[in-house]
Amino acid sequence: MNKVVINIRNDVSELHEISAALEDVSGKWDLSAKSAMHINLALEEVITNIIFYGFNDKEEHRISIEFIKEKDGVKIIITDDGNPFDLPAAEDFMDKEKTSESREIGGLGIHFVKTLMDRMSYKRKDEKNILTLYKETV
Amino acid sequence: MNITKEKKDDINVLKIEGRLDTTNYSDLEDLLVRLTENNEINILLDLSALEYISSSGLRILLKYLKVIKAAEGRFMLCAMTTDIREIFEISGFVNIFEIFEDQATALKS
Numbered sequence: 458m459n460k461v462v463i464n465i466r467n468d469v470s471e472l473h474e475i476s477a478a479l480e481d482v483s484g485k486w487d488l489s490a491k492s493a494m495h496i497n498l499a500l501e502e503v504i505t506n507i508i509f510y511g512f513n514d515k516e517e518h519r520i521s522i523e524f525i526k527e528k529d530g531v532k533i534i535i536t537d538d539g540n541p542f543d544l545p546a547a548e549d550f551m552d553k554e555k556t557s558e559s560r561e562i563g564g565l566g567i568h569f570v571k572t573l574m575d576r577m578s579y580k581r582k583d584e585k586n587i588l589t590l591y592k593e594t595v
Numbered sequence: 596m597n598i599t600k601e602k603k604d605d606i607n608v609l610k611i612e613g614r615l616d617t618t619n620y621s622d623l624e625d626l627l628v629r630l631t632e633n634n635e636i637n638i639l640l641d642l643s644a645l646e647y648i649s650s651s652g653l654r655i656l657l658k659y660l661k662v663i664k665a666a667e668g669r670f671m672l673c674a675m676t677t678d679i680r681e682i683f684e685i686s687g688f689v690n691i692f693e694i695f696e697d698q699a700t701a702l703k704s
Contacts, residue, residue: 469617469618470618472616472617472618473618476614476647490678491678491681494646494647494678494682497647497649498647498649498650498682501616501617501649501650501651502649502650505617505651565650565653565654565686566650568685568686569649569650569685569686572685573685
């Protein structure tokens with residue numbers, strides 16, 4: 458089986474579903490603990506961002522996460538029906554001119570995603586956000 | 596996540612086991628609030644059994660580093676695994692925190 462799909466509610470208590478799914482695919486697909494952790498970190502950032510900023514109502518929404526095994530890595534497709542993404546630039550975060558004490562922490566999440574994943578793409582289709590992450594594992 | 600607290604001399608050693616993430620960072624924050632409010636401002640985090648830390652966890656560490664520094668205390672980290680250290684490197688936090696090999700080295704410093 459080269460694909461695992463989970464469907465979670467827009468609630469942070471659902472984050473453990475992601476780690477459980479990753480544990481599952483790590484065993485099946487022989488992912489290293491490090492690769493699994495990197496994917497988990499990137500997903501936690503993306504999903505919490507969707508949960509906290511993606512929806513204007515108080516309704517329940519579903520977020521779909523597909524893990525697909527490919528020849529040299531894992532593709533992860535996240536689909537939600539929230540507001541369109543506004544992916545901020547992470548470059549400012551690592552600005553060496555800023556001292557540690559004044560460094561803004563807000564960009565850390567997106568910096569993680571960009572650093573830990575090898576590729577990333579985004580499209581808006583049929584009122585849905587489709588974010589694709591790719592982690593090379595060889 | 597499980598946190599155990601032990602006092603060694605005037606330093607509170609907190610050993611964090613498991614995962615520190617968006618779902619549970621407030622448990623660590625609650626403990627750090629209690630300690631700093633009681634003027635327990637010398638804290639060493641033993642991260643030898645920490646398996647995962649997300650940006651929510653890192654934010655709490657940075658927040659309390661600032662609180663403790665302002666109170667002229669010390670907030671130290673020790674014994675992180677290679678994978679956890681890599682996350683600290685990516686976040687730039689290795690240059691911000693005092694990080695030691697193990698508890699003994701930190702306590703002697």
